[in-house]
Amino acid sequence: MPAPTKAALARSLAFLLVLSLAHAPQAAATTLKEAFEAAPAANGYDRYVELENGRTYTGGLMIGRVFSPVANAFILDELGLDVAIVGNGAVLDLQGEQICMSYCDKRLDISDCVITGGNVRFRGDNDFEHQLIPVGSVTHVTFYRPHDYGVRLQGAGTGISIERCLFIDVLDTGVDVVPTSGFSGDLLPTGTAVAASVQTGDYGTPWVSENWTYFGDSAINAEPLHHFSFL
Amino acid sequence: MRLVDPAGGDYRVAPGFKAEGYGCLSQSGPATPAGAPDQGTPPAEGVLVSGSQAQVAGLIAVNTTWAAPLITVTDEVQVAPQAALTIAPGVRVQFAGHHRLLVQGRLWAVGTAQDPITFQPAPGHEAAGWDGIDFLNTPAALDWSRLEHCLLAGAVADTSGAVVSGPLVGGTHRPRTGGALSVVGGGRLAVASCVFRDNRADHGGAVFCGHGASPVLAGNLFHDNQAQVAGSVLHNVYAFPKLVGNTLVNNRCLAESAFERCAAVDNFNGKVMLSGNIIRGNPTNHYSGSQLTECKAFYVSDCNIEAFSGGTDNLDLPAAFQGWGAHPYRLTAQSPGLDRGPLDWWNPLLAATDVAGAARVAFGARDLGAYEYTGVVADAPWEGPQTAPLPVACVPNPFNPRTTVVFHLAREEWLAVDVLDLRGRRVRRLAARRFAAGRHELPWDGQDEGGRSLPSGIYACRLAGARGQTTLKMTLVR
Numbered sequence: 002m003p004a005p006t007k008a009a010l011a012r013s014l015a016f017l018l019v020l021s022l023a024h025a026p027q028a029a030a031t032t033l034k035e036a037f038e039a040a041p042a043a044n045g046y047d048r049y050v051e052l053e054n055g056r057t058y059t060g061g062l063m064i065g066r067v068f069s070p071v072a073n074a075f076i077l078d079e080l081g082l083d084v085a086i087v088g089n090g091a092v093l094d095l096q097g098e099q100i101c102m103s104y105c106d107k108r109l110d111i112s113d114c115v116i117t118g119g120n121v122r123f124r125g126d127n128d129f130e131h132q133l134i135p136v137g138s139v140t141h142v143t144f145y146r147p148h149d150y151g152v153r154l155q156g157a158g159t160g161i162s163i164e165r166c167l168f169i170d171v172l173d174t175g176v177d178v179v180p181t182s183g184f185s186g187d188l189l190p191t192g193t194a195v196a197a198s199v200q201t202g203d204y205g206t207p208w209v210s211e212n213w214t215y216f217g218d219s220a221i222n223a224e225p226l227h228h229f230s231f232l
Numbered sequence: 233m234r235l236v237d238p239a240g241g242d243y244r245v246a247p248g249f250k251a252e253g254y255g256c257l258s259q260s261g262p263a264t265p266a267g268a269p270d271q272g273t274p275p276a277e278g279v280l281v282s283g284s285q286a287q288v289a290g291l292i293a294v295n296t297t298w299a300a301p302l303i304t305v306t307d308e309v310q311v312a313p314q315a316a317l318t319i320a321p322g323v324r325v326q327f328a329g330h331h332r333l334l335v336q337g338r339l340w341a342v343g344t345a346q347d348p349i350t351f352q353p354a355p356g357h358e359a360a361g362w363d364g365i366d367f368l369n370t371p372a373a374l375d376w377s378r379l380e381h382c383l384l385a386g387a388v389a390d391t392s393g394a395v396v397s398g399p400l401v402g403g404t405h406r407p408r409t410g411g412a413l414s415v416v417g418g419g420r421l422a423v424a425s426c427v428f429r430d431n432r433a434d435h436g437g438a439v440f441c442g443h444g445a446s447p448v449l450a451g452n453l454f455h456d457n458q459a460q461v462a463g464s465v466l467h468n469v470y471a472f473p474k475l476v477g478n479t480l481v482n483n484r485c486l487a488e489s490a491f492e493r494c495a496a497v498d499n500f501n502g503k504v505m506l507s508g509n510i511i512r513g514n515p516t517n518h519y520s521g522s523q524l525t526e527c528k529a530f531y532v533s534d535c536n537i538e539a540f541s542g543g544t545d546n547l548d549l550p551a552a553f554q555g556w557g558a559h560p561y562r563l564t565a566q567s568p569g570l571d572r573g574p575l576d577w578w579n580p581l582l583a584a585t586d587v588a589g590a591a592r593v594a595f596g597a598r599d600l601g602a603y604e605y606t607g608v609v610a611d612a613p614w615e616g617p618q619t620a621p622l623p624v625a626c627v628p629n630p631f632n633p634r635t636t637v638v639f640h641l642a643r644e645e646w647l648a649v650d651v652l653d654l655r656g657r658r659v660r661r662l663a664a665r666r667f668a669a670g671r672h673e674l675p676w677d678g679q680d681e682g683g684r685s686l687p688s689g690i691y692a693c694r695l696a697g698a699r700g701q702t703t704l705k706m707t708l709v710r
Contacts, residue, residue, distance in 0.1 A: 031266065032372055032419075034372035034419065034444075035372040035373045035419075037372070038371060038372050038373060039373065054258055054259065054260055055259075055260065055261065055262075055263055055264055056263060056264055057241065057263045057264060057265050057266040058266070059266045060446060061444065061446075061472065062444065063417070063443050063444030063470060067442065067443055067469060067470040067501075068501070069469065070435075070469065070493075070500045071409055071434060071435050071461075071467075088256060088258070089258050090256055090257070090258030090259035090260060091259075091263070092241065092243065092259075092263040094266060096446075096472075097472060097503055097505055097531060098444070098446060098472040098503070099472075099503075101444075101470075103470070113256055113257055113258050114256055115243040115255075115256045115259065115263070117243075141254075141255060141256060141257050142255065142256060143235075143243050143245075143254075143255030143256040144255075145235070145238055145243055148530070165253070165254055165255070166254065166255060167245070167251050167254040167255025167256075169234070169235065172530070174528050174529075174530035174531070175528050175529050175530050175542075177528075211254075212254065213250075213251040213254040213255070215234070215251075
């Protein structure tokens with residue numbers, strides 16, 4: 002069978018989405034943000050998000066700071082939180098968004114869920130003023146057609162583990178341009194199961210072990226950089 | 233397939249596949265799909281502000297409805313997280329000073345095409361403008377906030393480029409962006425069949441989205457908004473707004489540097505999903521004239537975008553707007569976006585009627601952009617620019633190598649005056665600024681932007697402004 006084009010994949014995804022909605026029981030939409038905001042502090046985490054088996058949660062989650070191109074500085078109001086997402090077999094349909102731990106020295110642990118339509122990103126920065134390097138783990142997560150990457154580490158490394166995950170058909174969405182700063186500014190092709198970027202000498206090496214990645218397209222599957230890329 | 237049935241929501245590893253034991257372990261069967269989005273439920277009315285007119289300011293801590301035909305905002309209004317503010321159709325909200333409407337709960341401002349809700353400066357406060365509507369970390373569990381059939385005009389975010397005070401995510405300072413609407417973090421927000429015009433900001437002339445915000449902007453018209461730097465319509469930072477069926481036209485970035493980030497939609501480390509939009513004629517001084525900055529092609533589909541060749545099923549064709557009347561951006565029979573509107577999950581969030589009041593689906597399909605072509609040319613009343621043909625001439629014509637573009641304006645207005653070649657590419661910008669009422673003359677020396685003499689041939693002089701655009705054929709004979 003010929004490899005599907007990116008446009009065809011996007012179209013078939015949209016079609017499947019419409020089809021599934023058309024025939025689905027109209028359960029109350031539940032977003033990951035709602036689950037996050039309702040989650041209590043427990044087990045040493047500021048938010049211990051326990052999801053429910055058999056349910057689909059939509060949308061992404063931003064935790065931590067962002068960098069403002071207008072002020073050319075970090076927006077420092079949001080300090081970040083230690084967060085656990087305990088999937089219990091739930092499906093996270095990110096709908097093009099991300100789960101992102103951004104520019105904070107906090108922890109994000111995700112386990113036992115399915116993630117589709119988005120990705121998980123740890124991003125940090127380490128400069129003269131800031132030590133904003135997140136840590137965490139991604140364990141026993143099935144990534145089904147995630148956008149861009151499965152997991153991207155960007156200005157983060159030591160203290161992050163990715164274990165026993167399954168990455169299937171990561172979608173190449175085109176160049177990912179991230180012109181944040183001289184420290185974390187980089188550019189990677191997308192469509193990679195696990196991507197680690199930016200001066201890992203400064204950020205250390207993550208623990209990436211015992212994962213399984215594959216692509217339905219045999220040519221892509223044979224290309225190592227689609228399984229793990231490192232800049 | 234190595235998974236049981238991913239299309240059906242069952243992502244378990246198929247028995248016998250070597251990846252058994254990897255990935256999610258606890259899924260016990262097909263997941264229940266998330267429901268399709270609804271349009272939200274109107275909040276309970278609560279405290280009624282009525283009478284012929286009313287003045288408002290301060291904290292709204294319980295559900296409140298503004299029903300007085302004229303509401304004057306005399307200081308910042310803040311809707312608390314547990315409260316909802318409803319604004320009745322036809323209400324005119326005017327801001328007597330540079331005040332904002334800060335929403336941390338719900339805002340339900342649903343007008344109609346006949347009775348839109350307007351947000352504008354009060355008379356005498358036009359120069360400073362008003363400070364926009366800020367949705368700031370609204371709780372995710374809240375029902376939808378919704379703006380529908382609203383006019384948001386004359387808002388001015390800080391244009392100094394300075395960081396000004398304002399309670400943000402934990403509360404100290406943030407740069408002021410997004411002229412009329414700022415959405416930071418938070419929950420459900422739909423903005424449908426609204427008009428954004430004459431709003432200004434450094435970044436995001438009309439709208440700013442930040443910190444994971446994912447509002448749906450559907451069927452809106454954005455015109456004549458200005459960004460001093462970037463994003464004449466939208467500036468997006470670490471957020472995921474969904475734009476479907478909007479028209480973005482004649483918005484301007486004023487940055488003079490040809491290498492400054494600009495564009496109508498300026499994205500920074502986020503994902504802007506664009507589907508079914510018309511994005512054309514938004515001038516910048518950037519050397520590429522890009523309408524989009526850093527918007528991934530993957531998320532751009534079924535649009536008509538000037539000078540954009542990526543994405544899926546997009547067009548790059550003249551929009552063929554009506555060009556006159558109360559709705560100069562209404563579609564005509566020649567518009568290339570007729571019946572090309574996409575089907576996707578945002579559609580339930582589109583208003584039932586377009587900006588002019590036409591049913592959003594006509595002839596069994598939906599059109600690109602904010603207007604639905606119905607074949608009817610009568611205009612519904614709306615506060616929009618009144619238009620008339622723009623008289624323009626070129627003297628002499630034919631010419632060698634100098635000529636002068638002459639035009640008359642009945643009132644002050646902003647115009648971009650460009651020379652185009654036969655392929656429609658801009659070869660020279662003669663002016664892009666506000667012109668006073670009266671007669672104007674712009675000489676052209678037959679050279680391109682680089683000072684190179686252009687060859688003999690036919691060129692077009694295009695004057696583009698709030699009233700649409702006029703082109704004039706010019707013949708250079710060397």
